Amino acid sequence: MQGHLTDGTVEVGANARERYYDSRGYGRPRGDGVVLSRVEAAHLLYRGDLDAVDGQDFAAFLAANEEVVVDFLVYRDLRDRGFYLSPAREGWVDEPSDIDFVVHPRGDGPWDDTIEHRVSVVGERASIPLRSLGDVVLAVVDEESEITYLDTGDEPVSGSSSMAFDGATQGHLLEDRVLCWDPPSDLYEQGFYGQRMDRDDDTLQLSLLEAAYLAETGYLHVEGGAEALVDRGRTVEGERFDRRLTVYRELRERGLVPKTGFKFGADFRTYADVESVEELGHSELLIRVLPADEVLSPRDLALDVRLAHGVRKEMVYALVDGEGVQWVSVSRLTP
């Protein structure tokens, strides 16, 4: 059969509807014929199921429609994995502007109106505004045409850790940390605040974030109060300190214990259900704190997600806008 490109879609007439749409979920029916997106037409040409579009074979059609090459690679990969897809065109799927394809659940087709994934195709050189993520699977095509799928979510984080102190303790600000020479043992053992200088020594080293939060909540006294700690934080890391303190506070209030994620290149690792440091489990999340309008490259995302996966944690971006925090999780997906 032959197709004809007009207004950005490929029309195939005669009995194409049954052959392409009804039996294999390509395009949308128009009378007895079918309307195909250019990506679908390329795939049919590639498989030899369509002879030509306006006389062009697969190679010629791709050369004349360069801008669909990357989408084609993803479309083909998902087809090979046994899915039917609907290209995101107005009238074909809901909210088509955010995505490139809707992937239907295996066994379903475009006539079922069901959704397994909403997929956005990006080249590895794209720029990704993090706050646009949450209800989309990114299909990243790298420079060697390999595809990495990244699933994104927007559930707020939560946990069940909490602790109540009696009274307060005294701390001393030394450069960019706070030393407590004689803290109540619960502060570390139950609240998991700070790090002991030695195993057999009560002296506790608090980070500026931990100290600022404890000072705000009244459990720590330092010269100059919480303000002096926040000032020092801003001196050593600028506005980033405010963003990180906002997220630290939010995490503690949501029942998670944040500890440094430095060894993982993140801001925090978090423990959702701490009852005591003695019985500490595995930390579940890696949190990276960023301004709400941050834009990352797919490579940055791939690095974070790969590392988190390797240490059996989930990667979560905490996007800070003033006092508000938006949570965006990103994980590898094998469709």
Added chain:
Amino acid sequence: MQGHLTDGTVEVGANARERYYDSRGYGRPRGDGVVLSRVEAAHLLYRGDLDAVDGQDFAAFLAANEEVVVDFLVYRDLRDRGFYLSPAREGWVDEPSDIDFVVHPRGDGPWDDTIEHRVSVVGERASIPLRSLGDVVLAVVDEESEITYLDTGDEPVSGSSSMAFDGATQGHLLEDRVLCWDPPSDLYEQGFYGQRMDRDDDTLQLSLLEAAYLAETGYLHVEGGAEALVDRGRTVEGERFDRRLTVYRELRERGLVPKTGFKFGADFRTYADVESVEELGHSELLIRVLPADEVLSPRDLALDVRLAHGVRKEMVYALVDGEGVQWVSVSRLTP
């Protein structure tokens, strides 16, 4: 015993030489006494081996010498691991300006003039000029006072991969990749250039870097030649493309096969000894290409190194200055 702080060092008189220097490698002798760096004095105070410095106990001495707190944490950690250290002071060690301590081999002391590691202490908020690395161990103290040691090296990379072609093949530039419809099978099977579109299809997808290198060396013909490919590369990623092509070329010429490191968040992963793709082993290095004057945070380094370690590869930075490439490897160290 009591010490006295003068000109940035702590003097201890009487028979301090035997007690501190001869038997335990602290400081440098001066007559019967000893001169200690402030970090050494802090450590002796901490251990209770020195009573006071000008009447100050450990807490008071640290408070009065805030700027040695971070060095003290590292000094203490390395002492706990069984090493003697020489603080990097003029006349105490060679080239003291680049580092904070010389760590002597276990069993050796400052009188042996031997070196196990040259250590530079950095806080997690420091900025690290990559080209300054190569002959130093970074001891990174994070905000919670945990220490991560990163060893650095400056050996150029090398391998034994090579291939010779007969003739050349034709490619077609489509957006940011090149398709070869009918390439010689050696190009992929022996040279590991490109990625096949399908397992049972010869069609080869080359990245812009692979294509530009093959066009330069005469093995690939495309419309406009290598120049058209480099132009396209600059269009899609700016100067970064030139840096990456410089490193790609250098890697191929040094006998390594570079493939995309995208899944690892790097520019390349490399194979040192490729005879055929069929018998491909594990890739050994992850390469990140950066301008020669690039400055990274310890967190960026920690992220790269942790990831590389997790996938059993070594992290190497390729620092590009014009046509020159400086190689800096970074790996985790447990002293």
